[in-house]
Amino acid sequence: MSFDEYHRREFRQVGRRVPRPDGVDKVTGRALYGADMTAPGMLWGAILRSPHAHARIRSIDVSEALKLDGVKAIVTGADFGEVEDESIRDIRDNCMARDKVLYDGHAVAALAASDPRVARKALKLIRVEYEVLPHVTELEDAMKPDAPVVQEGRVQETVPPGMSANVTSYCEFGHGDLEAGFAAADHIVEREFRTAATHQGYIEPHACLAAVTADGKADLWCCTQGQYMVRSVCAAIMGMEASQLRVTASEIGGGFGGKTTVFIEPVALMLSKKAGRPVKIVMSREEVFRATGPTVHSRSRIRIGMTRDGRITAAEARLYYSGGAFPCGTVEMGAQAAFACYDLQAVRSQGWNVLTNRPKEAAYRAPGAPVAIYAVESVVDELCQHFGLDPLEVRLKNAARKGTKSSYGPTFPDIGLVATLEAAKAHPHYAAPLGPNQGRGISCGFWFNFGGNTCVTLNINPDGTVSVTEGNPDIGGSRASISLMAAEELGIPYDRVRTIVADTASLGYNDVTDGSRVTFAVGLATIKAARAAIRVMCERAARIWGIDPEAVEWKDGAAVPAGPNAGKFPPMTLAEIAANSFRTGGPIAGHHEVNADGAGVSFGVHICDVEVDPETGATRVLRYTVFQDAGKAVHPDYVEGQMQGGAAQGIGWALNEEYIYGADGRLQNPGFLDYRVPVASDLPPIEPVILEIPNPGHPYGVRGVGETGIVPPLAAVSNAVSRATGVRMTELPLSPPRVLAAIRRSRATDGA
Amino acid sequence: MRYLAPRTADDAVAALLAEKGPTRILAGGTDVLVQMRSGAVEPDLIVDIKRIPGLDRITREDGGWRIGAAVPNAALGEDRDLRASWAGVVEAANLIGSTQVQGRATMVGNLCNGSPAADSVPALVAAEAVARIHGPDGTRDCPVAEIPAGPGKTTLKKGEIVTSLFLPARPRRSGDAYLRFIPRTEMDIAVASAAVSVELDAHGRIVRARVALGAVAPTVLVAEEAAAILTGTQGEDDVLERMAEACRAICRPIDDKRGTVEFRRSVAGTLAKRAARIALQRAGGQS
């Protein structure tokens, strides 16, 4: 329905590097983030969290805490009512445990007090009696038949019998005759890989302010990637009607997928309801690490066969993901993405999800894809080494292209992978010499991209400026891109347009800012809304001129007669039409509502050079280049920012980031000191190379670019380290102790 | 919680002695404030020593340097003579934190915080630095190596304050160096570290050596055998390898989220070898 064919055109606004509309507020510290909201009479919420990985809650005694001066309300799991929908029930139980705590950091009670000190003191007065249960934090242990069961009764019918009750779902994708494919191979590599859970690592901790009134209405301000999602989930948990809960999204200090669900919002609402006062909750960094969404941790087994000349004959992936204590569908996306870069005759990927006593997984840029593609690209690299083949040539030979039946089903339309690989091959980085202890790794990456439900209203203001109202929090510069597309379509300068993100009462439903969807889908709706406004403006001009509306067209920001027969009138600009609007029928606006499809898949190729210190196992990234298809780069600075940011996060995932659990089932590193994201000095300049292969499903050819960039770094770095050390690496992160141990092991066997 | 900023060391000592509850001395505060915020310590009394006259100065004494307990590390890096003579100590102190932290953090704070991974401590120990301590019984001098007593602990008695550190005068052909291993390039805690200080004779032969290791035991280690291996040599490659092994042999590290026993031991020796090369170079020797 929404499919709007791409047409070649000369762009005037789109493609410019205009100043960002949120820049000044952010660098002067005036931007309002989640924790910046206050209200008269506001209370401070604080949450008591489980010190156990797995325990039954025998009792919770809040009487002493309630006696403390300044404590106004306390809630526990018992305060939350029944919820029909299973996935929302899981979110509810993740926000506040009911009968069992499922991971270290799981919320067990919350209170609201007159100030944060009192709140913290009161938390210590809550007495929780736990019956500690055996726990399991590692996926491999959780799969064993006698493993402690994290949650009973969650196994789907798809799971083959005989597995631990922690294995909750199974999926399978692929086509072709695997046996014949492997028989045709000159060499087969089969390997097992492991990756640790990582955190999205946004700088802004979750924060919200909830105000429930005595007559049951509520306002909620929070930092989120989707205020409509917050409204749906919270309304369901609170038993409210959507119209009675208005949610306003603050500026957001990073989300990367981790703010596509709720953690504290229902708790703040419940406290506010009980206390009859507004309640603010701000998470500490430790709470963010212990109780908000990390990624899955994974184990996988990959088997690929190749001919001597580099043709892949068959490929197989078995993926085991754990998304923590709740069933999680991320492995399905991993299984679908695993081989999406290749044109294969015989391919199969299988996925299993496993419960562990860890926090509930939340999305992180291209959820599921990085770890699956890491394993596949590592094996492809090893096969290239085995045959002495160039890794880019081999990928070119096997690359998915227009007409390829993808490993997960659909047949690809115009896609950019071959062009991206060719750009990488032609780049000077690929030919640059390497020194001792240095290695170069490459990897492809893929993401589906998403369209989804979207509403945009575009108002033509009486002074000739334009206000665009959309409903997706701006996490990557979308307001600038939306304004650019509105300006492009209307034919007016960028600085006449301002785009704002509306609250849930001001616009129809919008899906979350995720799936790299916003520049694509909101852009598409903006273009359509602008066209609707243009139709109205043409009618107004026709009325003033006294001609048929069909005889008016829109050109360069003005209504003009469509041809010589329409009459001779000078162009009537948007500003002139706007100025006269009150006399010609009233204010002018356009709007568009759509469930957009045609998002257009996205591919990238990364080249990474590293140097490994053979005596310490430390890896230094020397040079890094990202090639990615953007369809059309609406605001190239932001596109490059996405490519660089994805690479930086992926490098962190590859080298040092990991959730470390102790034998006691507790998280050992809930802070940025020991959860090591790269600091600026850890990274070389990351060079972005944007390719533009238009997406046929968007009027300007736009493809989402937000997620693909985090997919290739894991294998690009690991392949580079493997080549630098001469040892095939199969486990992330490539922390120095692990790399040094691998080097030592291989030297020891070489010597033997 | 009370906060005091006395004008004399005697007043500071008296205040600390009089307090029954937990106390903390506040130098730069880059450990204390972080610990208070996280709830790790809840002192009843904070004694800020930055107002005590003289504690913020570096003065020359007997050809050496007396560094006041409140001198921020940034100031060490700006003192050209100090940097020339004790390059290793200054680079260790300047590794701590970031530019912002450098403007506040002190070496004495680093020492008295009692972290086995404190960066300036191995360098101070290799330099044979001496702490001057003011306490209820008057003033005493104590080698820096004798102050750490284990993670978070020192040998200082209740009411005692370190008022300065003394770094001795340097003969002509001498040099020191400090290296730490961290998984990142900045903003991290040493997984293992090593400091080496050497003095050479006119022929480039090592006449005196001190080697100290950090983060591989509950307190800083003085590697006496490693120093003995260096002494009398010119720091040839095989000597340095033997010295590294001697360092590894005395490590008693722990296995934790920051590194394995095996890794810490191995890297400590490697760092000692590399630090020795730099120290020799600075002393004008061969390596």
Ligand SMILES: Cc1cc2nc3c(=O)[nH]c(=O)nc-3n(C[C@H](O)[C@H](O)[C@H](O)COP(=O)(O)OP(=O)(O)OC[C@H]3O[C@@H](n4cnc5c(N)ncnc54)[C@H](O)[C@@H]3O)c2cc1C
């Ligand atoms: C962001 C950041 C990064 C850091 N990076 C590093 C790093 O790379 N390497 C590293 O080693 N450390 C690091 N630290 C820790 C800290 O900065 C250092 O230990 C610093 O040297 C402490 O000095 P200070 O003056 O701030 O000590 P304070 O916090 O003032 O005091 C530390 C301790 O010493 C005691 N104390 C202070 N002065 C005296 C005195 N005169 N007599 C007796 N006891 C005293 C205090 O009571 C307290 O227990 C970092 C800290 C931060 C916040």
